[in-house]
Every structure is written in C-alpha cells, then in structure tokens.
Amino acid sequence: MITLSEITHSIHVKLSGAITNETLLSITEMAIVGIILLGSLVMLSFFLGYMERKVAAFMQIRLGPNRVGPKGSLQIVADTVKLLFKEGLTPNASDKFLFNTAPYIMVITTMLVIAPIAYSNGFQIWDTSIGVLYVSSVSSVSVIGILMAGWSSNNKYSLLGAMRCGAQIVSYELSIGLSLIAIVVLTGSLRMSDIVMSQADGWWIFKGHIPVLIAFVIFIIASTAEINRAPFDLAEAESELTAGFHTEYSGMKFAMFLLAEYINLFIVCAMGATLFLGGWMPLHFGADNAFNHAMDYIPGFVWFFGKTFFLIFVIMWFRWTFPRLRIDQLLNLEWKYLLPISMINILLVTIIAIFGWHF
Amino acid sequence: MITEDGDFVINIGPQHPSTHGVLHLKVWLDGETVKKVEPHLGYIHRSIEKMCESLSYRQYIFSTSRMDYLSAHINNQACALAVEMGLGVEVPDRAKVIRTILAELTRLASHALWWGCMGLDLGAVTPFFYAFREREFINDIMEETCGARLTQNFIVPGGLMADIHPNFVSKTKELIKMFRANIDEYNQLLTGNVIFQQRTKNVGFLSKEAAISYGTSGPVARASGVSCDVRKHYPYDAYDRVQFKEILGTAGDSWERYVIRIDEMRESLSIIEQLIDNIPEGDIVAKTKQVIKLPKGEFYSRVETARGELGVLLVSDGGSTPYRVKFRSPNFSNLSALGHIAKGSKIGDLVAMMATLDLVIPDVDR
C-alpha cells in the first residue's frame, strides 16, 4: 500500500530537484501545504455540515437533504453560495474594527491547531515536541474572538451570549487539559508522534483501563462544552431569548463562524482519537502477532479518519438527543463535578504510571 | 435598555420561537434573575365576542375553532352545549359518544404537540418529530371523518354534522395501540433524562392557594392539587359513562405539570378504548329548527379543553343572534399566574415554565 508519507516524500524529492535555493524550497512547500490545507478544511466543513444534517434526519425519522445533487450532497455548497451572496451588514453603532476582525480570529486560531495532528505515519504538518500543549493553548485563544464578536455587536443579546460562552469555554478548558495530561503522564511525552507510537501495542483506552476511561468520558463531555454544542449550546440557543454572540453577523463573516465551529469539532475529535484511541495506529493487542499484522493491512489514515468520524457521530448524537443545560447547571457541572473528578483522576494515573499497573 | 430605576428590561416576543403564539413579555432582570414579568396581550385580538353578536346560533360555533385551535373540537362542543342547554334539546346517544371520542382524540393530539414543543423549547429537537408522527395519524383520522385536519367544524347544535367514516373505528383502534407503545418511548427519551428533570424540577412553583386565586384550571391547577376536572365534576356528553382517573399532583412545579399531562394522555387512550367498541346506533343529530332562537336568559356551558376549563356564557334576548357571548378562556387565567410563578427564577427557567403552562395565545386574546 502506498502510504501518505511516501507521497509527500516523493513530492519533496522532486521539488528539491527543481528548486535548489533552500528558503525558496521551504516557501514553496509551505505554500503548497497551505493551499491543500485550506482546500481540505473547506471540503471537510462541507462534509461535516452534510453529515450533521443527515445524522439529524436519521435520528428524527426523516430524510435529510436529498434534492440538491446526488442524495443531497451539494446542499452545503448551495448554502455557502447563498451566504456568499448575502449582504454583509456591519451595524452602525458597532465597534467596526473588532466587529470585522472577530471572525478572522476564530478561523485563524482554528486553522493553527491543525498543524500537529497526525493523519498517518509520518504525515504531519509540524511534529513539534510540545504538540499537546500547543493544541491546548492555541485553541484557548478562540475565546477572544467570541468575546470580541459579542462586545462589538453593540447588542444586549449578543453580549449576554458572549459572556455566557466565555465563562463556559474558560471553565471547561481546565477539564480538557487535565484529561489530556492523563495520557501525557502515561506516555511521558507531549509529542504527538510519540503518543501515537506508544499505542503500538494497544490503544490507551484499553491499556490504561479505569483512569483513562474516566479521562476519556470527561474529555468527551468537556470538549462538547468547549465547542458550544448541545447540550451545552446555551450561547447560541435559538429558543432562549438570546440568539448568541453571532446575532449581528451576516454573509461571509457568519459563514466563517460556522466554518470555525465545524473545524473545531473535527479538531477535538481528532485529539480524542489520537490520544485515547490510537490515532492512525491500527487496533493492536499486545506485541507482534498475526492479529496485529492483519490489522496493519488497513492503511493508517483510514484508521485515523474512521476513529475521528466515529467520535464526531457520537457528539452529533448528543446534540439530537439531550435537552439543553441551564447556564448555572452547566458551570455547576464543571466546577463541582468534572474538575474534582479530573484532579483525582490525575492522581490515579500518576500512581498507575509509577507502579506500572497499566497494560 | 436600562430604565431610570436602573432595571434591565428586555422584551421576549412577540415574534419568538418559544412563546407559543404572539405573546409579548416584558421582563425586568437583575443579572440572570427575573424580578418581574408583565405580559402584553392583544396581538391577535380578533374580537370574536363582538363578531358572534352578529352571527346566528349555528354560525357562531365555527368562529371558536380558531380560539384554542389545538382543542378545536372541544371549543365547538362547548358552544353547541350552550345552545342545546338553551333549547332544552337532548342530543342522541350516538352523537354524544362520537363527540366524546373526537374530543379525546383532540386532547391526545394537543398533548402530543405540547410534548414535542416542550422538548424543542428546552433544546431537544428530536421529540418534536416523534410527537408529530402521532399527530399526523390523528389528523388523518380527522380528515377522513370531518374533512379538515385542524379546525374541524364538525359539531352542530343537537349533534354532529355528518356520520363517521367507516374506517374511523378501525383506524382509531390502530392509533390506540401505537400511541400506547409510543408513550413509553416518550418516557424513555425525555421524561427519564436527567438534564430534562433538572431543568423542570422545582422550577415555577405554584401553590394551591395561588392556583385557586389565580383561577387556573386544567393540568396547571391539577399539578398544584386543585381538583377541577370538568369532566368529573360537571360531566357532559358521554363522560358520565366512562371510567377514568383525574390525575392530581402535589408538587406544583414544572415537572409535576409535565408528568400530569403524560398521564392524561394515557387516560384519554383509556377513555377512547372504552367507547370505541360501543358506539350506539341511532341518529346523529337532534331535530332543531333551521333558524334557532333561544329563549331569553343566560346559559353557561363548560368543558375541559386540553388546557383547562372553557366556559361559554350565552346571553340571549330572544332573537336569532346572541345578545352577548363571553368565552371564559382557560389560557387567560393560566397566563395571569405567570407573573406570580416567574418571580425570582432565571431566564432559562422562564422558558421551561411557559412550556409547561402550555399557552395558546389566540385563546388568551380571542
């Protein structure tokens, strides 16, 4: 099987043959990667939008979009074109600079976080030694975008929505961080490729048994809250009185908020898949055996995307099943339940790591 | 908008996804806490009472289908009962039983829609679709027999406008079986959900004294322990020959109101089941003059709609049109209790409270 890293390697060899200047080579490669990344993220958000609507329809005993394009696959394209044609209003009394910059901040921070994610063996944009820390810290910057959007809209409801959103995201980041640390402690490294390689004899969710299971459940709950999806979507709840921090946005800027939301969904599920479910590592049990060799026939990126989309499906499942939590119940959940459990969990994980009681 | 006293006032509605109709609520807030709620009404005031003064006794019934449109049948029943009371005419048995079955089917459809919208208001979108699946079935039965899905206009003074369709009995039996199984599904999806319970328990407490004083009726009052089911205390049509329980609760919060309506759905199914196999043969309408003239006097009829006690006061001066018609609307009184129960709660709770009060604004405004 041709792996993705072989493709990238051959392209690199061809390019370095054509361009001799080192910096020019780097810049060309960065440009190619950038364009491919932008294109694939847009494709990804289209696909996720379509998947969301089809999954919702499946849960609600109806067909989803099925008119535009074969089986409705071009529905999101039609929606995007519609958004492009809409008038991008900037309210008169709004803070124009902040108003226009806020969506860009959200999208840029989201795209920055794509860098360390490992799609396949050796196929990573940037394999930095602080991969997990980088993801965790850069995704926190998106709160600024939300608060800017809410404040600059000069609208009571947007402000309320943005404040709630900000409080929610900042609180749940703690739980996410602590559950990521559980895996980091077991692996001993923040580097993404190390974490994936350490799961060569079994995924952490199986090897790490109880504490990792707890960390995984907390991670799923906290990341649903982090990306403002139901049942934690109070900030953009349509049937509450506020319509959210992006009330005043229309046209392309609104589309950018939507894009950022879907890419965020992909990123948290990718992180969950990488850290807890083995990333691109096939399902292995123990050391070299026939089962592992059989599993290896399925290429790495198929495993990675399979796991990520499974987690995305689970998070979409939550949205269409549960009612919404109230803001005080939401914050209650984090500060009184998830955070103490996470902290005790870290203790457990450390003890297990020291004594080697994991598999 | 900050007023001079420093209060933060916001407007919910009149166009809003979770007010069931055009209701304008002015809410005085202190942070997230509600200090005062004031409903502003009249956005759908059509002056039905004045219109009825120029309609004949046969015509005025049909203008009421559009009051509480989810209990259209039951509204028509109330108006017809008032005229029948005035004329002193006895409705044939067959018509009584069929009217009761249609009223209970309407109640089921109304509660199904309420359940779906309750989930929708609290953020769970899926129950809405499940509820409408049942409602579609009931609407199909109605369409076959009465000719319309929502405002049926099937009841006339003295009985019914026409006989039931041959498929009515078999389809209704099918519905009973399906609905019974689905109520268990509803309980699994929404009632047993911890998030849902936390959002409705201890929210919007209405004490028994307040429920009586504010004149609430229907499930809202029954949840606070007030026994007020018109079908039990002042039976009409075929309700005196069926066995059913009046569901009373004690807690008086949103959760209790929710559970009572779910149980009421089961009771409705049991009532229909008792009647559907024993529809007596006979006339479907009693003989009345073409132009009905009621004797001088006041006639008050009351029924139990899906939302409470609907009363029709007919004041007649002997002519062929009513002198004054007054509709005692259950939603009007239930809405007046909103200001009382919302004090001190959070905005998110306001939505849960309105969902369990189950208001239909055209009934409030008439």
Next chain:
Amino acid sequence: MNAEELKQEILAFHPSVVFDEGGQFVNANIEGADVLTLLTELRNRPAFDFDYMFCLTCVDYKTHFTMFYHLRSLTHRHELVVKAKIADVNAPAVDTVSHIWRTADFMEREVYDLFGVKFFRHPDLRRIFLDENWPGYPLRKNYEDPNMIEL
C-alpha cells in the same frame, strides 16, 4: 349548600338581594355599590367559602350595565352568580375585587378595555388587548367605528 339554603343565607345578611326565578345557577341581583361588601362576605364566610371565581364579565343592556361574577366553592361545591347593576351608562364604575381573587386582575382589565367600566382601587387599570389610544369601547352596543363599512 343547595340553592334554597344559599338564598336564605345571603338574604340573612344582605336583604336587598333579589334572586332570579329559575335559571341554571342561583342568580343574585344587587346594585353596583354593594359589590365589595357582598363579595368579600361570600369569600370570607366559611359557610360560603367561594374561593374560585371562574368568570367575570359585563353585559351592556343599553339602559344599564350588568357585571356578572361567577363564583364557585371548591370545598362545598356550590356555585353562585352575582349580577351587579351599574345604572350610570356614561361613566360606569364599580369596586375592584382583584384583592379577593387574583384572577380578577386581568379579567377586570379586559372589561375596562372593552366596556369602559372603571374599577376603583384596581392595582393596574390599563387596556389589555387594544391600543392605549383606541377611541371608544368596542363591546358596547353604541360603539361606532368610523372605519366600519355597512354592507
């Protein structure tokens, strides 16, 4: 209490009440000025205990207005209708009962809105359905609407 007993009890402390012959309910006719005293008594005396007011409305009889108060007791399960005659057609007014039954708050506002009957000491007497500046009171029999066209 049945109808006869109710009539006797009411006549005992309020002799000026005139009862209708027959009718669906026990109908007690009084003057508009006596509303507050009679209704307070009906609410507070344990033998009556009319704690549930289920309808409050007004009828325009051209020569006078009549306020209808439909009362029910949830403990004794008896009902009563009090009809209060308001003789002044130009400026009809009567005492409020919204401090006795909270449901009367909205119901009296509706009567004020549509008939123009003022209620003394009502906590918040404003129009409830129509615009504040609406001219006239639509449910009155002599209501003229300049926009209405007779076909």
